[in-house]
Amino acid sequence: MSTVARPGAVRSLAAPAIVSLICLAILLGLGIWQLQxxxxxxxxxxxxxxxxxxxxxxxxPSRGDWDAARDEFERVRVTGTLLNDRETLVHGLAAGAVPGNALQGYYVLTPLKRDDDGSLVLINRGFVPTELKDAGRRPAGQIAGSTTITGMLRGPEIRTMFVPPPEPAKGEWFHRDIDGIAAAKGLTVMPYLIEADGTPNPGGWPKGGQLRVDLPNNHLQYAFTWFGIAACLVGVFGVFAWKRLSEERDTDSPRSPA
Known part of the structure; x- marks a missing residue:
């Protein structure tokens, strides 16, 4: 009985092999990308x-000195007056009292007029739940007069394909679009904003300190997942090829006389 696969059998594996190699390259590329x-x-x-x-x-930093690659996440302190009548609410989520449960609400972005040079900078004062969207329901937090805020510098947030576009006419914002918010309010602001730290505001709202320093880092798990799928693909194709060649050999084997 012949144990050598026919050339036709090998050729029949060419298309599945090419498709499998392309998929394997994609999976390995995704795994390497996750490691990066x-x-x-x-x-x-x-x-x-x-x-x-x-x-x-x-x-x-001043407008001309701002360098996002160098300055973002730097801890800063600024003193000035909050323009509470120009605040903007940006849709967002915040951690709830129960781990794993998120609160739905808004981040309050308020312009602050600096005492030293009169320039304007947006302050992300923190999070308020949906029921406190109306500033009239949190009057204690609308600080009047000069105040000092400590926080971290953040650059504009890039809108991804999964984030809805803003609707300035309706006051609907879904990401930190600094230029867009400033234009909608008729303001000239710095090209960055300040994420206020967790210093309590009067009345407890907005709740600052929402910038997480313990960012999730699950990329190693994702990499193992992609590499694991790649290994499964190799195994599945190996079994498929072995069965295909075995069937071809069985077809070529001479039958015993009755």
Missing amino acids: RKGEKEALIGRIVARSRIEPPASP
Whole structure:
């Protein structure tokens, strides 16, 4: 009985093999990309943690000195007057009292007029739940007069394909669009905003300190998942090829006379 696969049998595996190789390359590429993202995320977390501990906080950079790659997440302190009548609410989620449960509500972005040079900078004062969307329901938090805020610098947030576009006419915002918010309010602000720290506001709202320094870093698990799927693909194709060649050999085997 012949044990050598016919050339036709081998050729019949060409198309599945090509498709499998393409899928394998994609899966391996995704796994390698996740490993790269893991390194980037670890560097970002280290950077945020290091800058969150800077004492004393620095003064915010001027417009011409702002460099997002260099200055983002730097801890700063600024003194000025909040323009509460120009606040903007941005849809968002915040951690609830029960782990794993998120509160739905808004982040309150309020312009602050600096005492030193009169420039305007947006302050993300923190989170309010949906029922406190109306500023009239949190009057104690609408601080009047000069106040000092400590927080971290953040650049504009890039809107992804999964984030709805803003509707300025309706006051609906879904990401930190600094330029868009400033234009809608008729303001000229710095090209960055300040994420206020967890210093309690009067009345408890908005609740600051929402910038997490313990960012999730699950990229190693994702990489193992992609590599695992790649290994399964190799195994499945190996079994498929073995069965196909075995069937061809059985077809070529001479039958015993009756």
